[in-house]
Amino acid sequence: MTTNGSTATPPVLTPAVLTPTVLIIGGGPSGLRAAAELAPRVPGEVLVLERESTAGGIPRHSDHPGYGIRDMGTFMGGPKYAGILRDRALKAGARILTNATVTDWAGDRSVNVTMPEGRVRVDADVVVLATGARERPRTARLIPGDRGQGVYTTGQLQNIVHLKHGTVGKRAVIVGAELVSWSAAMTLQHVKCKTVLMTTEYPKPDAYRLFSGPGKFFFKTRVSTRTRVTRIIGKPQVQAVEIENIDTGQRRTVACDTVILTGDWIPDHELARAAGIDIDAASKAPVVDAALRTNRPGIFAIGNALHPVDTADVAALDGAAVADHVIAHLSGRRPSGTAISLKAEAPFRWVAPAILRQDDPAPPRRRLLLWTDTYVPFPTVVLHQNGRVIARKRLWWPAAPGRVFRVPSSILQHINWEAGPVTIGLAN
Amino acid sequence: MSNTQTRTYDVAVIGAGIVGSAIARKLAGYQLSIALVDARDDVGDGTSKANTAILHTGFDAKPGTLESRMVREGYRLLSEYAKATGIPVEHTGAVLVAWDQEQVNALPGLKDKAEENGYDKTEIMDAAEVYRLLPHLGKGALAGLSVPDESIICTWTTNLALATDAVQRGTELLLGRWVSGIETDKANRITHLKTGIDRVSAHWVINAAGLGGDTIDQLFGYDRFHITPRRGELLVYDKQARPLVDKIVLPVPTALGKGVLVSPTIYGNVMLGPTAEDLTDRTDTGTSESGFSFLRGKGEKIMPRLLEEEITATYAGLRAASDYPDYLIEVDTEQQYVLVGGIRSTGLTSGIAVAEYVDGLLKHSGAIKLVERVDMPEAPHMPNIGEAFLRPYQDAARIAKDPAYGKIVCFCERVTAGEIRDTFTSPIPPRTLDGLRRRTRAQNGRCQGFFCGAEVAELLETRGQSLTPANTAATRLSTPGTAK
Structure with missing residues (x-):
């Protein structure tokens, strides 16, 4: 996306302030798609800031x-x-600046940016946070042992x-047996590194059956369920891991x-937190309503x-x-109607969106997104409000740890907008 | 360095940690040839790299000891040196928190002790004042003692500044040389240090070998002290935790050491630790399950809110705990040998004072000719990696002059391509990823390489050339429309 070394022209510092109508922070799939949709419809500029040297996000290296x-x-x-x-974002007329890191806020919808051309301020009418997520590294997972070389997240491996x-x-x-873990296995196979074991704390592999059955066969990899890594052994190079059977x-050592540490995602939410945006305690993600608005x-x-x-x-x-x-916001529309919160109940860890309003549109793809801690093959989803069951829906797909569980948002139609917070859980 | 087998130095300093580097720097101010020898691939890669990075006033040292004096003088000397060279220091102050009646009763004694140590600014505070200063402190604090001048400092930059200074003054830095034995040439008054790769010969040897200090001392026929490697594990919390605490939170010290503290770090994080565990293996810098759970237990009491934040890094460092109750600094004029041993975790603060002290002992001995140089180079100016001071990514003028400072490579720590490149042309370039991390903070952040790990590895391999300004600069801002 950038110059590919074709020019060594001194950078131009002016203008030191950019004034797009919409600023999208993060040029991964969500940010680029938003840019492609918005550019033809917005009167001013749609600017995407991407800190990597090429836009595209995680798929670039998957x-x-x-x-x-x-x-x-x-x-x-x-x-x-x-x-x-x-290509679609550019063709639609959006501007993508790569190597551009948003470092902090300069105002309500204004940010400071560092890029090779200089230190720039961007003042926008709307800011869309599309900053993505990362896998927790070894340190955040508190895996003790030697500091040997050879421990990576999937992101680092694929880079x-x-x-x-x-x-x-x-x-x-x-470590992990979810979708991204198989993605890591494929990458390892590409460099002729044999996957000798996949470990997961869950009682069954978390990825879609489609992957894990053939995956096991294809990679000749064993999946150890109900296990966790308790120690990394060896330096300067890793020599083994110690695996514990949780039950x-x-x-034993392997x-x-x-x-490869896979999954265990955390959003890159630092800009959201710095703006004082409400953060979900479990997912650590900005809390939004069905229209994807934060509280700012x-x-x-x-x-x-x-x-x-x-x-x-x-x-x-x-x-x-x-x-x-975004278009509605630019044309002056503001959220209206009582806001009530939607809370996840065990086995669910979080739900998005978590703010509901009667006047709001349906969430993207008419789906509520949830994360479960246990595997439930034929889940019956239950909504509670004020101690009463207000909706119940049997779904034909499992709730499985390690991937998002999707629930049709039509389940929300029985909400009483005067009756306060709603919780979403499963029938016993 | 191929000439090291034939050349005879006036002085060889063993150990390029803070103490050894400070001594080499001091002696390189005379008309002497100096070798600074270290077993590792970098300066400051032993006990000096993983301490709690506190610039101590020495308020709680044992009065009357050499350590007390060295820490007190070192505080002043290092503060001045930090100003001159750009080592980041933040004068946060510390609060010593008493959690039970016994600890409350100990506070007046600690205040008196501080005064005996020449530090008279401590104040005893009630619980309300403690919570005013530390609003996120856990429940149950009864009282406190404020130590307003305790500060945080970048231990990596301190070590690198002293070693760089020494090198600029002509010291030859000989890395990767584990001293395994000595041979003495009494007739010519030369000691040959046998290392894994060659022999380093010098008229004088100064033993600042830290964890290996007692072993080297034995090579000279002594049995004066014994080192136990004391492992200290630390948890470093995300920068998001930094607003929780802006002072060093100390426990009331016990016989076992200073205990577990919570402290802001110079890089904008919050640190919880250290543990104190005596080991036998002098290389075991691994972390442990028990260490982590002990620290989390302590953290739960000291600042429960801290535990809700993500952990960015875990470290284990080894302190050189000595069975001799004080610093042990002695000159042997017969063997032309100086022991600088038993310098514990306070060595970060005291290093420069220790160098002055060694200088004084040598002068006093009259056994070595110390003629001051007239052509002394200036002290180095170190790149700032402290969070509280202007960093290159924030410096519009600097980016305008060199766009490499506008290309952020490590997103979490905001380290630029320019800073990484510069390390490779510095007097002591990094040889390893850890060396690069200590010089720039690259890959020290919350993602630990998820985003930049591959990029940083490539920069290390190409010595900073894989991301030159030509690769990153463009005139995109002046051209309307899309970036190409």
Whole structure:
């Protein structure tokens, strides 16, 4: 996206203030899709700021098929998908500045940006946070032991392999057995690193059956359920991990020179917090309503910054959905009607959106997004309000840990808008 | 460095930690040839890198000891040196919190002790005042003692500044040399240090080997003290936690050490630790399950709100705990050998004072000719990696001059391509990822490499060349429409 080294012209510092109508922070699937939708419809400029040297987000370095299913109706690799999203945003007339890091807020809808051209302020009418999510690294997961080389998150692994064409070790243990874990397994296979074990604390692998059955066969990988990594052994290079069976407490060591920590996502929410935006205690994501508004006027949030994490296509569809709401805001429409909160109840960890209003439109894709801590094959979702069951719906897809559980938002139609907070849980 | 086998230095300093670097710097101010020898691949890669990074007033030292004096003098000397060289320091002040009646009763004694140590600004406070200063402190604090001049400092920059200064004064830095034995040439008054890769010869040897200090001392025929590696594990919390606490929160000290503290860090985080666990393995810097759960238990009491934040980093450092109750600094004129041993965690603060003290002992001994140089180079100016001071990514003028300072590589810590590049042309360039991290903070942040790990590794491999300004600069702002 940037100059590719074609020019060494001194940077131009003027103008030091940019004034787009809409500023989108983050050029991943959700941000790029929002830009493509908004650029033709907004009178002024739609500006995307991306801190990486190329826009596209995580799919840039997820070099395997699985992208574009829900939003483009096809099936393609991550880098190609990222390229299409970029091209569409540019063709629609959006401006994308890469190597541009938003460092802090300069006003209500104004930010300071560092980029090679200089330190710039951006004043916008609407700000859309599309900052994505990251996997928790070893430190945040508090995995003790030696500080040996060879411990990576999936993000770092895929950056090394697909963007820098580097390699890792020869024998890997993957921590996690969800979709992203299989993505890591595919990347490892690409560099001829054998996945000797996948560990998950859950009683069954968390990815779609579609992946885990054939996946196990294809990669000849064992999945150890109900286990966790309790220690990393070896320095300067990792030599083994210690694995504990959560039920028996028994521990054993597994020889490996590479450890991939997958999943355990946390939104990149620092800008949201710095703006004083309400943050969900469990997902650590900005709290939004069905129109993807945060509690700060004119600041919206979309994509995996909101629901860590759903697939890239679902993130992109948030970007499509936010366009109408941004346009409505620009034309003067403000939230109206009583706001009531939607709270997740065990086994659910969080739900998005978490603010409901009678006057609000349906959430993106007419779905509530939830995260479950236990596997439930045929869940019956129950809404409570004021101690009473107000809705009950049996779903034909499982609630599985490690991926977003989607519930049709039509379940909200029985809400009594005068009766206060609503909780969403499962029937016993 | 191929000449090290034949050349004879006037002085070889073993250990390029803070103390050894400060001594080399001091002695390089004379007309002497100096070698600074270290077992590791970088300066400050032993006990100096993983301490609690506090610039101590010395208020709680044992009065009358050499340590008390060195810390007091070191506080002043390092404060001045930090100003001159740009080492980041924040004068946060500390509050010592008493959680039970016994600790409350100990406060007046601590105040008296501080005064004996020449520090008279401590104040005893009631609980209300403690909570006014530390609103997020856990329940149950009964009283406190304020120590307004306790400060936080960048230990990495301190070590690097002293070593850089020494090198600029002509010291030869000999890294990757584990001293395994000595040979003495009595006729010529030369000691040959046997290292893994060569032999370093010098007329005088100064032992500032930290954790290996007692072992080196034994090579010279002594048995004066014994080092126990004391492991201290630390948890570093996310920058989001920084608004919770702007002072160092200290426990009332016990016989076991200073105990667990909560402190802002110079990089804008909050630190909880350290543990204190005596080991036998002098290389075991691993972290432990028990250490983590102990610290979280302490944190729960001291500042429960802190535990809701993410953990950015975990460290384990080894302190050189000595069975001798004080610093042990002695000159052996016969063997032309100086022991600088038993310098515990206070060595960060006291290092420069220790160097002055060693200088004084050498002068006094008359055994070495110390002629001051007239052509002394200026002290280095260190790149700022402190959060409270202007960093390159914020510096519009600097970015305008060199766009590499506008290209942020490490998003979490906001480290620019320019800063990374500069380390490779500095007098002591990094050789390892950890070395680069200590010089720039790259990859020290909350994502620990999720985003920038591959990029930083490439920069290390290409010595900063993979992201040159030509790669990043453009005139995008002047051209309307899309960026290409």
